[in-house]
Amino acid sequence: MSESRRVMVAVGLVLAMIGLAACAKPPxxxxxxxxxxxxxxxxxxxATYAGAAWDKAQQSMNAAMAEVEAQAxxxxxxxxxxxxxxxxxxxxxxAAAAQxxxxxxxxxxxxxxxxxxAGLEASFxxxxAALAALDTCRKRPKGFKADLDIMKGNVDxxxxxxxxxxxxxxxxxxxxxxxxxxxxxxxxxTVVTDLENARTKLGC
Amino acid sequence: MxxxxxxxxxxxxxxxxxxxxxxxxxLVMLALAAGLGCAAPGPDPIxxxxxxxxLNRARVELRPVDPxxxxxxxxxxxxxxxxTATERAAPVWRREPGSGAAAWLRAVESARRNLKEVRxxxxxxxxxxxxxxxxxxxxxxxxxxxxxxxxxxxxDAGQVAAGRTHVETARRLAERGDxxxxxxxxxxxxxxxxxLDASWNRNHVRFSDPSxxxxxxxxxxxAIDESRRxxxxxxxxxxxxxxxxxxxxxxxxxxxxxxxxxNGLERKxxxxxxxxxxGRYRVTVKKAGRATKYYLALLIDYPNAEDQxxxxxxxxxxxxxxxxxxxxxxxxxxxxxxxxxxxxxxIALTNEDMxxxxxxxxxxxxVTIVGxx
Numbered sequence: 223m224s225e226s227r228r229v230m231v232a233v234g235l236v237l238a239m240i241g242l243a244a245c246a247k248p249p250x251x252x253x254x255x256x257x258x259x260x261x262x263x264x265x266x267x268x269a270t271y272a273g274a275a276w277d278k279a280q281q282s283m284n285a286a287m288a289e290v291e292a293q294a295x296x297x298x299x300x301x302x303x304x305x306x307x308x309x310x311x312x313x314x315x316x317a318a319a320a321q322x323x324x325x326x327x328x329x330x331x332x333x334x335x336x337x338x339x340a341g342l343e344a345s346f347x348x349x350x351a352a353l354a355a356l357d358t359c360r361k362r363p364k365g366f367k368a369d370l371d372i373m374k375g376n377v378d379x380x381x382x383x384x385x386x387x388x389x390x391x392x393x394x395x396x397x398x399x400x401x402x403x404x405x406x407x408x409x410x411x412t413v414v415t416d417l418e419n420a421r422t423k424l425g426c
Numbered sequence: 427m428x429x430x431x432x433x434x435x436x437x438x439x440x441x442x443x444x445x446x447x448x449x450x451x452x453l454v455m456l457a458l459a460a461g462l463g464c465a466a467p468g469p470d471p472i473x474x475x476x477x478x479x480x481l482n483r484a485r486v487e488l489r490p491v492d493p494x495x496x497x498x499x500x501x502x503x504x505x506x507x508x509x510t511a512t513e514r515a516a517p518v519w520r521r522e523p524g525s526g527a528a529a530w531l532r533a534v535e536s537a538r539r540n541l542k543e544v545r546x547x548x549x550x551x552x553x554x555x556x557x558x559x560x561x562x563x564x565x566x567x568x569x570x571x572x573x574x575x576x577x578x579x580x581x582d583a584g585q586v587a588a589g590r591t592h593v594e595t596a597r598r599l600a601e602r603g604d605x606x607x608x609x610x611x612x613x614x615x616x617x618x619x620x621x622l623d624a625s626w627n628r629n630h631v632r633f634s635d636p637s638x639x640x641x642x643x644x645x646x647x648x649a650i651d652e653s654r655r656x657x658x659x660x661x662x663x664x665x666x667x668x669x670x671x672x673x674x675x676x677x678x679x680x681x682x683x684x685x686x687x688x689n690g691l692e693r694k695x696x697x698x699x700x701x702x703x704x705g706r707y708r709v710t711v712k713k714a715g716r717a718t719k720y721y722l723a724l725l726i727d728y729p730n731a732e733d734q735x736x737x738x739x740x741x742x743x744x745x746x747x748x749x750x751x752x753x754x755x756x757x758x759x760x761x762x763x764x765x766x767x768x769x770x771x772x773i774a775l776t777n778e779d780m781x782x783x784x785x786x787x788x789x790x791x792x793v794t795i796v797g798x799x
Contacts, residue, residue, distance in 0.1 A: 269489055269496070277482060284504045288511035295516035364720070364761045365768030368688040368700075371580040372573060379584020383591050398599065398607050405595040409587065 248290050249303050252310040256283060259317035268320040270397075271327030275320035282313040331396035338403035339391065342384050345410040349377045352417035359426035373420075376413050380406065474510060477530045478503070484537035488544055490603055495540035502533035551605035555596065558612035562593055565619035572626060574766030579689070582622055589618040629691050633666045633798045642796035645706055649794040650676050659791050661758070661783075663773055665691060665702055666798035670758065670775060672786055680786075682779040685762045687771035691797075694728070694771055696737065696746050697753030702771050703728045707793045712784070713757070720772075721760030722780040726793050728756040758783070758793070 260283050268276035286309035293301045353374055359366075383406050391399040420426075481503050489496040510526035566589040572578050573586060592615035599608035632638055646662050653660035654676025662671045665686060672680040687694075692701035711725040729737065729752045740746030753771070762774030773795075775783065 269493065273486065273489070277485070280500055280504070281478075284507040287504060288507040291508040292511035292515035295512050295520070297517065364774075365764055365766065367770070368574070368766070368768040371688065372583040373580075375580025375583035376587045377584070378580070379587040380591065382584070383588055397602070398604060401598045401602060401604075402595050405598050406591055409591050409594070413587070 248294065249307050249310060252307055252314070253287075253290065256286060256310045256314040256317065259314045259321070263317045263321040263324060266321045266324035267328060268324035270324075271331065272320050272323035275316070275323040279313065279316040279320040282309070282316040286310045286313040328394075328396065331400065332391070332394075335387075335391045335396050335399045335403060338400060338407060339384070339387060342387070342403060342407055342410060345407065345414055346377065346381055346384065349410065349414050349417055352414065352421055353377060355421055355426045356417065356424070359421075359424050361424045361426070363424075369420075373413070373417060380410050380413065383409075474506070474526075474530055477506075477534055481533055481537050484541055488537075488540055491544050491548060491605075492540065495544065499533060499537050499540070502529070502536050506530045506533050548603075548605060551609060552600070555600055555605060555609050555612055558609065558616055559593060559596060562589065562612055562615035562619055565623060566590060566593065566615060569619060569622035569626070574764075574768070578626070582625055585618050585622055589615045589622070592618065630666070633691075638797060639799075642704075643799055645794050646796055646799055649673070649706065649792045652792060659786050659788070661787065661791060661793045662799075663758075663793070663795045664798050665704070665795065668767075670773060670779075670783070672783060674786070680782060682775050682783065683762075685764065685769065685774040686767040687769045688767050690767045690769070690771065693797075694733070694753065694756070695740055696750035698750070698770075699753075700770055702769075702773065702795065703733060703756055704795050704797060705730055705732055707756075707795065709787055709789055709791045709793060712787070712789060713759075714784075718757075718759060719761075720757070720774070721777045722784045723757040723759035724784070724787055724791075724793070725755065725757050728754060 260279055263272075263276060263279055268279070286306065289306045289309050290303075293303055293306055353370070356370055356373070383402070387399050387402045387406060390402060481499055485496045485499045485503075488499065506526065506529035509529035513521060513523070513526040516522070566586060569578075569582070569589070570586045573583050592611045596608040596611035596615065599605075599611065649660045649662055650673050652658070653673045657675045660673040662673065663669070663684060664671070668684045668686065670682045670684045671678050672682075686702045687700040689700040690702035692699065694701040694703035705728075707726040707728060707730060709724045710727045713723040713725065717723070734752065737746065737752045741748065741750075756771055758773045758775065758780075760775060760777040760780040762779075763776040768774070
């Protein structure tokens with residue numbers, strides 16, 4: 223092969239490679255999918271209900287987008303999006319995991335609040351039954367009616383707080399609702415114990 | 427040449443270090459390196475792991491308090507990661523040394539600023555919460571101590587219970603770092619305390635009414651004067667102070683603690699209102715033994731003519747339920763000593779005090795019940 227022919231082959235090869243390299247574009251579809259998955263996790267309140275998984279998903283996304291950026295800086299011939307695709311797949315999977323964890327976490331928080339509310343309703347029913355029993359009690363020591371009125375007032379006052387817990391839960395503020403429900407449960411338990419003790423003492 | 431072309435498929439860094447044997451090979455490599463951009467190695471990699479960890483901690487701390495600040499940190503960290511990658515991968519002539527470091531610095535500065543603001547805000551919120559809780563606790567405790575006394579209804583007791591729940595919930599929320607919600611609960615507790623105080627004050631405002639005070643003092647003085655003139659016994663009851671005073675020949679000879687109706691500070695208007703009457707009465711019956719379930723009792727002549735006039739007036743103007751009766755059986759009796767107002771409208775003394783009072787009183791003895799003196 224002559225010198226000029228070899229030069230032509232080499233130049234041809236270079237041009238072919240340039241042409242090929244021009245086709246090496248960032249995997250936009252994978253980027254979009256990963257971003258959409260991360261957005262979905264955000265919408266699912268992953269930051270609130272699955273903090274660690276949300277952080278991991280963001281870090282994975284950051285690493286993938288950094289790799290996209292790094293490849294974009296390279297000479298077209300040397301760009302490779304293999305690692306980018308892997309990182310994007312990881313980011314998408316991590317985002318999906320964060321979304322799932324958030325949904326699960328939120329459902330668990332909701333279930334915990336619902337359980338606490340059901341427990342409170344049962345406690346109030348118990349308090350009402352104890353009050354009714356006391357109200358029909360034959361043994362009525364001095365000041366009994368005044369005491370009963372105060373005990374009924376206590377139960378009614380606490381029942382008003384149950385409505386607050388329910389409205390907070392309805393606003394999907396489950397963590398706050400849970401704290402409120404736990405505190406209220408402790409108060410109601412004390413009242414129920416007092417009522418039961420009064421029943422026992424009076425033999426009603 | 428072919429070997430040079432073959433070598434194009436080798437890693438770029440190796441190409442750049444290769445020694446070229448002939449001009450055409452060198453030409454191709456020069457074209458690649460100069461015209462199209464041979465990737466020279468980037469700057470020495472700097473580990474940003476420390477910054478990453480610190481920013482992650484900042485983000486976690488900011489998230490529950492200021493989600494927008496946390497999101498800003500997230501954006502800045504993402505930008506810093508991209509800037510670092512760009513700086514490392516960019517060809518030498520497009521490289522912007524320090525751009526990665528600058529991006530990390532921006533993120534760290536933002537985190538530092540936001541953390542400072544959030545910590546200051548939280549400190550202010552914690553302080554405000556403590557102030558609210560301190561006031562609410564004192565006022566609710568005061569209201570709680572009044573439960574069982576006249577004027578404190580079951581509704582008031584419920585408000586005290588609700589107030590306590592708000593206070594405890596506020597403390598629990600503060601432990602979780604949710605100061606805004608904690609402040610809401612503390613403020614609600616304080617509102618309830620204010621309502622309780624207002625209710626209490628409404629019940630007590632008439633005791634500072636000058637015309638009522640003058641009337642009550644006049645009634646008490648008339649009773650004492652009668653006791654002096656007739657050299658007889660007279661009983662004067664101060665409802666607000668919950669004191670029963672025994673006079674003989676116009677001179678006070680004894681004073682006892684008393685308990686009233688559960689709504690005893692109100693003036694009795696009809697049957698079942700648990701209020702204690704006010705006015706001038708007489709003892710009509712002295713009860714002992716099986717005649718009373720409260721040890722000893724002195725029945726008075728409630729309702730008197732004035733009570734009956736007001737009752738009719740109340741019915742006429744609708745302030746008294748149409749089916750209500752005027753009531754009766756108002757006594758000074760034993761069984762007291764609990765320290766709270768619990769009767770249906772009677773005045774209760776301890777049995778020991780009834781032992782002292784009972785023998786001094788005859789049928790017809792004057793009993794004057796006033797709001798206060």
